[in-house]
Amino acid sequence: MSSRVLVVGERRAGAIADTSLEVLDTAHRLAGDGGVAGFVAGADGEPAAASFARFGVPLVYWARELSAEDSAAGRIAPTVAAVADSIGAEVVLAGGTTFGRDLVGYLAIRWNAAVATGVTDVQRDANGLHARRPIFGGRATETRRLEGWHVALALRPHAFPRPPEAPVPGRVETVAPVEPSAGWREAKCLGVEATPTGSGPSLGDATIVVSGGRGLQAPENFHLVEELAASLGAAVGASRAVTDAGWRPGSFQVGQTGKAVSPQLYIAVGISGAIQHIVGMVSSRVIVAINSDASAPIFKVADYGIVGDLFQIVPALTAEIRKVRGT
């Protein structure tokens, strides 16, 4: 069985986002002989379109005239739907970022698609496509059957591997944009202020996250977490106690009312593990907890635990990682 699949790419710092590349394996598997095409929007989207092509997408449609310095999916969705129709696509895939999740929401209406977000597995059988996805903050998993001719899925970041570069790159073709609804004409993005993550990746993109909590005792100690994160090339997160106390802005918060992350490795430093926090990180692949209280609930969800004084353990860990990684 085969079908045509359109993958929608997202730009990040002048290139294609990792989360967009992660959908390619699934795209090729679902497409079979049907073929995969790509889509990228924005005047500065050419490098992203080209890197999509380099990673094995044979034909990438580039909507150059779509202003897209912002990441508003609603501006782009009508063009995505039109391209999908013009190539006879049955499946649209995107990375499950803020952009990708909004995009499939629009495509549910605009393209009359059966949609799902946060998808960690897709299977096809005689009854159609079935998507599996974590729910309840990773405390359960559901499988849904997707009905109808059109399916649009946002795949969970870091749940799929990034493919290798293809021996023969694909090509990039420009495509005319479709006007979004009238309301968008007067909506303006006035600018983007980069998240203050230091030099590390952003929370949603990172494959490793190091978070700090109340156990750090004072804002001036938070650098311990940042140094550990830097040694790993990790993003920095925080518990609600830390953001509520104003040690770090709310954008750092991991948890039910902050960001939900699912990196390969999550290190919780001085975080006791309130349910509020747990639901935002429990679906991480490997969890490490460092805490002075052996009875802290964080140790129930962690894979590896160190009970002790974080003011001694964390610098030792940073030094050890620098040593083995040569960073």
Next chain:
Amino acid sequence: MEIVVCLKPVPEAETRLRVAPDGTRLDPEGVKYVLAGYDESAVEQALLLKEATAGARVHAYSYGPAPRTEEVLRAAIALGCDAATWVEAGAASDDPIAAARALGSAIGAGPYDLVLCGKQAGDDEAGLVAAALADVLGVPEFGYAVNVRWDAGRARLTLGRVTESGLESWETPLPCVVGLQQAWNDPRTAKLPAILKSRKATIGRVAAAEAAETGRTTPEGFALPPPRIGARMIEYKTPQEAAEKLVRLLREEAKVFP
């Protein structure tokens, strides 16, 4: 300004999850429902905008089965919402797109300037309703929004959007839909007299349009992960030893970095 806020009742965070006998969904037996966390934020945002804007009104809508829907709507009235409408759900009530279509047809039938939703609900975590609802209404949607303000003089809504790249600043005329990511540190709580009064408030009721009842996804499996058995605790004599042991386990056993 007519502010609409969309509310979803979800199982409370402490719910012990169990699989229903048919294996396709959460066993609803004994589950207590509360207003979804981000929807609570949306109510607070709606009420703050109302207080800052002369002549503003807040109308709460909730799609789903009784009685949980009615309970969150009464709670919204107790907090200060002016009107409430229950959009009755049928069989497809757990499909977020069915919800967006039903809410869209109910909201579109009345006056609205700004529609506020939570960015996602803590049960299905789909995060689809805001964008889909906006496309049903034919207006722009701004998801993952924070710092929403109404500039009455210029007739523009200003807001931030928290994305993977950073914080986007937006301004837009109304109408539009906003999917809220804001978390308030101390949202208001209802006072007892308001709670008592809300019990007698009239809740409007509309049946979901038939077309809206066709969900496009069907739940066919609900599984609980094997319980985590708890952390392997690292024994050590010095911090250096703890660090060396942990790094070795992360490289050789967990294989999270080379």
